[in-house]
Amino acid sequence: MKNSSTAGVTGTLFPGDDAALPSGSRAPADAVQADLFVVLETFHDWPVKDDMSSMEYPIFSLSKNHDTRIRQYSRGGKSVRVIPSAYGAATVFDKDILIYCISQLVRAADAGIPISRRVRVDVYPFLVGTRRSTGGAAYERVVDMCRRLKGTTIETNVKTNEKEQLEGFGLIEDYRITSYTKNQKGALELELTISDWLYRAAMDFDILTLHPDYFSLGQALERRLYELARKHCGDKAWWEISITLLHEKTGSSQSLRRFKQDLKEIIANDPLPDYRIALDETTKPNKVVFLTRDNAKLVCEANRAGRLSWVSFFLQKTLTH
Structure with a gap:
């Protein structure tokens, strides 16, 4: 194999x-x-x-x-x-x-x-x-x-x-x-x-x-978010998704409002291996951004895509929590 x-x-x-x-x-x-x-x-x-x-x-x-x-x-x-x-x-x-x-x-x-x-x-x-x-x-x-x-x-x-x-x-x-x-x-x-x-x-x-x-992730939603990040972000530098679609893809039975509150707590605790999560509330509906923890790769890819300031904004948000 x-x-x-x-x-x-x-x-x-x-x-x-x-x-x-x-x-x-x-x-x-x-x-x-x-x-x-x-x-x-x-x-x-x-x-x-x-x-x-x-x-x-x-x-x-x-x-x-x-x-x-x-x-x-x-x-x-x-x-x-x-x-x-x-x-x-x-x-x-x-x-x-x-x-x-x-x-x-x-x-x-x-x-x-x-x-x-x-x-x-x-x-x-x-x-x-x-x-x-x-x-x-x-x-x-x-x-x-x-x-x-x-x-x-x-x-x-x-x-x-x-x-x-x-x-x-x-x-x-x-x-x-x-x-x-x-x-x-x-x-x-x-x-x-x-x-x-x-x-x-x-x-x-x-x-x-x-x-x-x-296996150390103690919350079901943390595990589900990691699965989705690994599947869609994979080896890429970042992956973005609307919060409404993410809510649907996780299979959460919570209201969207409660889901967003729990997501913010997870973002603050920053428990996921390999990835950070950030919330973009400047868009409607809000977007959730998954970022690789490999900062060198993140900056390199962002610079290549002309989105360095965009990535830097989310990176600063996650690092200040």
Whole structure:
């Protein structure tokens, strides 16, 4: 597998959307895959990989509460509907186990190790690797994560033979606890089958590398903002977006006014790795600007684009908070 630390595919990958796949990059059929892939035990300095589709679309809930809302997002001819189960929608924090599995699948494939959509996970390295507590309740929360991931259905429109069809799938197909904690409520080891959608994303390079400090972001909105910055700003010097569209793309259920207040708090705290955020209130609607933390690159690109004073204005705002 080629280096997948940067975007190797343009566009968004959806099930059946073969046009989004690079030529010759199809993953091997399940029939010739290994039956089970055991995640490589890792604690620190592992390459964190995330699929670009779930970075682009607000699939994961930002709510701290039990979220059973059916949510829908449409943009650029693609439509995504998120249908939770009685356990509630999968959250951005539940996503950690998918990121962990995808990262290890990519790592193993690069090393020539046989892989499969069915993955065995030792929970303790997962907790440490994603900077979580390793207390007793953490092992029970992992089981709840699997319940929400299994129960959340994603529906999207897919064009096949020039006909638009609706396809639904889960984030994971199934899970099984293979080793319990002493109270029989938590998981020490588990097996899960990730969706074909996520597996294809990993195998077809529709992924990006995240900064490991992503796991230290304690607020759901902080994580979502970082995902969007990484997806759209990427290796560029800056990315700007209207606050109304950003509100929509994050999947926030807050009013726009409350969203703006929370965004200002995040800007003041400046927690994101790789990027700073600034708010341009001179435009209607207001714009949000994501700026690389590489000041030399930022100044060089701004000077080249004739926008040095514009970038300097936002840079001064972020540095004075």
